[in-house]
Amino acid sequence: MRARVWGCRGSLPAPASDTVRYGGNTSCVELGVDKDIVLVFDAGSGIRLLGRDLAARGSLEIHVLLTHLHLDHLQGLAFFQPFWSDDVELHIWGPPSPTFSLAERVAAYVSPPLFPVHLSDVPSRPVFHDVPDEPWMIGSALVAGYPVVHQGPTMGYRVTAHQRTLAYIPDHEPSLGVDLGQLEPDWISGYRVAEGADVLLHDAQYSSEEYRTHVGWGHSSIDHAVTFAVAAQVDRLVMFHHDPAHTDTELESLRDEAQALWVGRHPPVLAAEGMELRLGPEGVAIDSPSSAEPSQPVPLSD
Amino acid sequence: MADNHKSLLLILARELASNVATPMFVVDVHGVLVFYNEAAETLLGQSFAVTGPIGPDQWGGTMFQPEDLDGRPITVNDLPLVDTMRERRPEHARFRITGLDGVKRTIEATSFPLFAHVDDLAGAVSVFWEEDQ
Numbered sequence: 066m067r068a069r070v071w072g073c074r075g076s077l078p079a080p081a082s083d084t085v086r087y088g089g090n091t092s093c094v095e096l097g098v099d100k101d102i103v104l105v106f107d108a109g110s111g112i113r114l115l116g117r118d119l120a121a122r123g124s125l126e127i128h129v130l131l132t133h134l135h136l137d138h139l140q141g142l143a144f145f146q147p148f149w150s151d152d153v154e155l156h157i158w159g160p161p162s163p164t165f166s167l168a169e170r171v172a173a174y175v176s177p178p179l180f181p182v183h184l185s186d187v188p189s190r191p192v193f194h195d196v197p198d199e200p201w202m203i204g205s206a207l208v209a210g211y212p213v214v215h216q217g218p219t220m221g222y223r224v225t226a227h228q229r230t231l232a233y234i235p236d237h238e239p240s241l242g243v244d245l246g247q248l249e250p251d252w253i254s255g256y257r258v259a260e261g262a263d264v265l266l267h268d269a270q271y272s273s274e275e276y277r278t279h280v281g282w283g284h285s286s287i288d289h290a291v292t293f294a295v296a297a298q299v300d301r302l303v304m305f306h307h308d309p310a311h312t313d314t315e316l317e318s319l320r321d322e323a324q325a326l327w328v329g330r331h332p333p334v335l336a337a338e339g340m341e342l343r344l345g346p347e348g349v350a351i352d353s354p355s356s357a358e359p360s361q362p363v364p365l366s367d
Numbered sequence: 368m369a370d371n372h373k374s375l376l377l378i379l380a381r382e383l384a385s386n387v388a389t390p391m392f393v394v395d396v397h398g399v400l401v402f403y404n405e406a407a408e409t410l411l412g413q414s415f416a417v418t419g420p421i422g423p424d425q426w427g428g429t430m431f432q433p434e435d436l437d438g439r440p441i442t443v444n445d446l447p448l449v450d451t452m453r454e455r456r457p458e459h460a461r462f463r464i465t466g467l468d469g470v471k472r473t474i475e476a477t478s479f480p481l482f483a484h485v486d487d488l489a490g491a492v493s494v495f496w497e498e499d500q
Contacts, residue, residue, distance in 0.1 A: 163485045198487075212375035212483075242382040252381060257372040 066206075066226045066344040067097045068264075072111020073336035075235070075270050075284070075306035076137050083312040086357045088338025090114070091137040092235050092306065094266065098226045099204035105129045106222060106233045106266075108142035111338065116146035125152070128203050130196075130210070131159035132235055133219035134170055143175050143182075151188040158210070160218035161195040168193040196220055213237050214254040215283040221258035229344035232262040232299070235306045240289040241281060250296060259297035263349050264342055267294060269304035269333075272319060287319050291326040291333065301349060302333040303342070313357075376481045376489040377401065390495040392478075396488055398423035398452050410497055412468030423449060431464040436473070438463075448493040451478040455488060461498070473498040 072090030080089035091109030098104065103119060105112065108129055119127065127147055132138055147153045159167045171193070172184040196210035205227075210220040213234055221234035239245055239254040250256050259265045269290040271279055276286035284306065285293070294302040304323060307316055316335050324332040337357035343350045373381075377395060381402045384391040390407035394400050400421040408414045411431065421430065427443030434440050443449055447458035457479040465471045478493035 161484050163482075211372075214375065214379065242386050251372045252378060254375060254378050 066224070066229055066231060068231060068342040068344075069095045069097075069115075070111075070266075070336050070338055070340040070342075071095060071115045072107075072109045072141075072338060073266075073305050073307060073340075074109075074137075074309055075268070077309045078110045078137075079307075079309035081312075083314070086313040086337065087307055087316055087335055089309075090338060091140065092132075093141060094233060096206075096224060096231065098206040098224070102126045102128070102204040102206075104203060104206065104208070104224065107132055107138040107235065108140070108145060109137050110141045110144075112141035113144040113146075116144070116148070120146040120150070126154045126156075128156045128158060129191075130208070130220075130222050131157065131167075132221065132233070133160055133215060133217060134174075135217075135236070136174070138235070139171065139174055142171070143180055148187060148189050148191070151190075153189055155189040155191040156194060157191045158194045158196050160210075160212065160220045162218050166193065167195055209258070211255070211258050213258065214239055214241055219283075221255050223258045223262065227345060229349070230262045230264075231342070231344060232259040232265045232267075234258055234265070234267050236283055237268045237285055237293075238281070238283050238289075239293050240285065245289060245292045245296065248296075253293065253296060255293065256297055259294065259299055262297070262299050263344055264301045264303060264351075265294055265297070265299040266303045266305040266336060268306045269319065269323065270306050270308045272322070275308070287323045288326055291323050294333075295328055300329065301331045301351070302327070302329075303336050303340075303351070304333055305336045307336070373401070374483060374489040376483050380481060380490070380492050384492070390497075392426075392448060392493040392495070393490060394423070394448060394452065394493075395490040398449065400426045401490070407495065410466060410472065410474070410495060411464075412466030412470065418467075431466065434463050436461060436463065447476050448478040448491060451480050451491045451493070452488075455480050455482075 071093040074091050078089050090111035092107040093109045093111030094106040096104040175184040200209035207225045209223040213221040215236045223232045234255050267290050268285040270284040271286045273286045320335045339354035341352045380393045384404040390410045391404050393402040403415050427446050447460040450458040459477045461475045463473050475496045480491045481489045483489045
């Protein structure tokens with residue numbers, strides 16, 4: 066299993082000279098398990114560059130797994146090259162809603178007046194699926210999606226293949242109204258998504274001080290992210306959904322805070338555009354782009 | 368993986384119950400009392416940390432000895448929370464219970480079902496008021 070981060074910014078794209086190391090594109094992570102099948106977590110602005118890459122690779126079966134429909138997780142979909150191709154098999158999965166179908170909710174964005182083309186005229190004719198209650202197979206990957214605490218219907222995803230598990234919960238406030246450190250595991254939002262995962266990409270948007278003025282906004286502070294990952298016995302925490310106001314230097318300061326709180330073998334790292342994660346029988350390796358994590362190389366190990 | 372993970376609706380209901388001053392019960396889809404808050408602890412006479420999860424036969428029967436206002440015992444099936452789970456609709460009733468501290472109290476209870484999707488029952492919540500207060 067191989068994952069590549071194409072966007073890890075939260076809320077709003079943040080291109081600037083001081084966000085270059087970790088990137089300004091919003092959430093998008095590619096996951097490769099089988100040769101001709103690509104899984105994509107979220108369709109933030111990072112999916113645009115992934116689409117260009119996939120078009121060059123000639124990928125035929127693509128599954129986009131939307132955690133939720135906030136714009137920073139959806140805004141790139143209409144700029145995803147395979148979306149405009151009639152020779153791909155494009156599946157879009159997302160959280161069920163008691164009111165409108167997933168297609169209707171996505172169409173609210175991909176239609177006038179917010180977008181010039183109607184969803185029904187998109188050449189790829191994407192197939193929309195509500196995430197089922199039980200895990201399901203995509204190729205040889207076992208995929209599970211479970212609701213987590215955020216604003217509105219939101220999923221966390223867990224993918225297991227070749228005896229390795231990657232969990233993805235980019236928007237999550239498991240500490241809302243509770244003392245996360247005191248809670249029994251089965252009462253923690255997102256626990257079954259992350260439990261025992263080899264790698265967890267998790268919301269780490271705020272500093273502890275910033276969180277105090279953002280309670281109920283649906284995101285985690287650094288200490289909440291660490292407490293959650295430790296409670297779920299995650300092997301590696303990748304800090305995700307960077308606040309658009311945070312510069313590279315500020316992110317590295319937050320990372321240092323997270324590492325000071327961490328009690329596991331492998332200290333938390335910051336997600337960065339271009340980061341590659343390889344999960345295989347021999348272990349897990351995280352390769353950051355040369356501009357990011359300059360002092361924190363993470364070697365291949367089990 | 369453990370197989371007793373709570374649904375998000377139960378987690379949110381427990382979070383709400385943990386933060387309100389009104390006594391609240393949270394039951395899962397099987398009717399098991401999976402949480403009651405501090406305010407309910409005062410009413411019921413014992414903390415949830417001591418009782419732990421309680422099955423419907425126990426909380427609806429021997430445990431709190433529910434009776435109507437004339438002193439006739441109420442069977443578990445006639446309790447509003449059990450009605451809510453069976454009929455999948457809100458219920459309201461006045462009755463008496465005997466707390467685990469031995470004190471008899473007249474209460475009003477309103478219960479309502481928790482649906483995760485259109486027809487996906489995750490459990491129910493019951494809110495209590497002690498009549499004398």
